[in-house]
Amino acid sequence: MVKDDCIFCKIAAGQIPSKTVYEDEKFRAILDISPASKGHTIILPKHHADNIYELPEEDAAGIFVVAKKIAGAMKETMGCEGINILQNNGEIAGQTVFHLHVHVIPRYQEDNIAFSWQHGEPTEEELETTSEKIKQAIKAFD
Numbered sequence: 001m002v003k004d005d006c007i008f009c010k011i012a013a014g015q016i017p018s019k020t021v022y023e024d025e026k027f028r029a030i031l032d033i034s035p036a037s038k039g040h041t042i043i044l045p046k047h048h049a050d051n052i053y054e055l056p057e058e059d060a061a062g063i064f065v066v067a068k069k070i071a072g073a074m075k076e077t078m079g080c081e082g083i084n085i086l087q088n089n090g091e092i093a094g095q096t097v098f099h100l101h102v103h104v105i106p107r108y109q110e111d112n113i114a115f116s117w118q119h120g121e122p123t124e125e126e127l128e129t130t131s132e133k134i135k136q137a138i139k140a141f142d
């Protein structure tokens with residue numbers, strides 16, 4: 001399924017040119033136009049999903065296989081010392097293009113990229129309540 005007026009649907013379909021590093025029947029991986037670091041790649045499913053909630057399980061599994069291929073290739077060729085795999089859902093999480101995509105971001109010394117948060121200190125009881133809540137919700141999905 002392709003969504004009208006979705007730029008990533010058009011890029012994934014090859015209607016808008018991109019620096020494609022990988023393509024198969026279901027995915028296209030392209031260089032990010034405003035990269036966080038040299039080689040920053042985004043993987044786009046060819047079928048539109050706004051976010052992870054809409055993504056079919058088959059594409060969820062497949063997109064990580066593509067991320068692994070790209071990560072391996074980057075490690076070989078880009079001289080990076082590490083790689084972050086990132087996937088944003090919702091504006092609050094930093095999503096700016098509402099066609100799901102996975103970022104593969106090579107990391108270099110002094111690349112000035114920062115992913116940071118303050119670590120919480122939940123009680124044992126809070127951890128238990130939270131884990132139960134999520135566990136029950138997962139059961140409801142299955």
Ligand code: 5GP
Pocket residue numbers: 007018030031032033034035042087088094095096097098
């Ligand atoms: P998000 O913030 O939604 O997780 O990531 C969107 C990413 O897509 C950003 O890193 C942005 O630079 C990239 N991007 C946005 N528009 C285009 C485009 O037209 N072409 C390419 N190659 N990347 C894009």
Ligand code: ZN
Pocket residue numbers: 002003006007008009010047048049098099
């Ligand atoms: Zn789309």
